[in-house]
Amino acid sequence: xxxxxxxxxxxxxxxxxxxxxxxxxxxxxxxxxxxxxxxxxxxxxxxxxxxxxxxxxxxxxxxxxxxxxxxxxxxxxxxxxxxxxxxxxxxxxxxxxxxxxxxxxxxxxxxxxxxxxxxxxxxxxxxxxx
Numbered sequence: 682x683x684x685x686x687x688x689x690x691x692x693x694x695x696x697x698x699x700x701x702x703x704x705x706x707x708x709x710x711x712x713x714x715x716x717x718x719x720x721x722x723x724x725x726x727x728x729x730x731x732x733x734x735x736x737x738x739x740x741x742x743x744x745x746x747x748x749x750x751x752x753x754x755x756x757x758x759x760x761x762x763x764x765x766x767x768x769x770x771x772x773x774x775x776x777x778x779x780x781x782x783x784x785x786x787x788x789x790x791x792x793x794x795x796x797x798x799x800x801x802x803x804x805x806x807x808x809x810x811x
Contacts (some may be wrong), residue, residue, distance in 0.1 A: 698705060705731040736740070747807060756783035758808035761794055 688698075750757065759765040760783050769790055775781035794800050 690723050754778050754783050754786065756780050757786055758788040758804055760784060761791060
């Protein structure tokens with residue numbers, strides 16, 4: 682986890698390091714731990730590093746989805762996180778991947794991001810490096 686947080690220079694590299702950490706944890710713990718420890722992983726000392734890596738936001742589907750979303754519109758995180766100020770009124774038009782599309786998206790979806798615990802913090806951590 683520290684390797685991913687401290688040394689990665691891009692979102693792709695951080696995701697790859699988290700993936701490697703999770704895979705190493707799965708291999709070290711073995712299949713038996715996953716069968717016997719279901720629902721109790723935070724209480725099992727040996728599984729905590731694995732759970733921390735998962736909690737830090739590494740999951741193949743979440744990472745893949747974020748990467749695709751950023752490829753589609755790199756401006757969305759800035760508006761969701763307040764790095765760019767939302768305009769008083771919505772734009773009259775937008776193009777794929779432009780600022781106006783990001784503004785419309787955030788206007789429609791910010792409540793869902795706020796309602797999801799730690800979602801904005803997760804996005805902030807992962808969008809800073811790109």
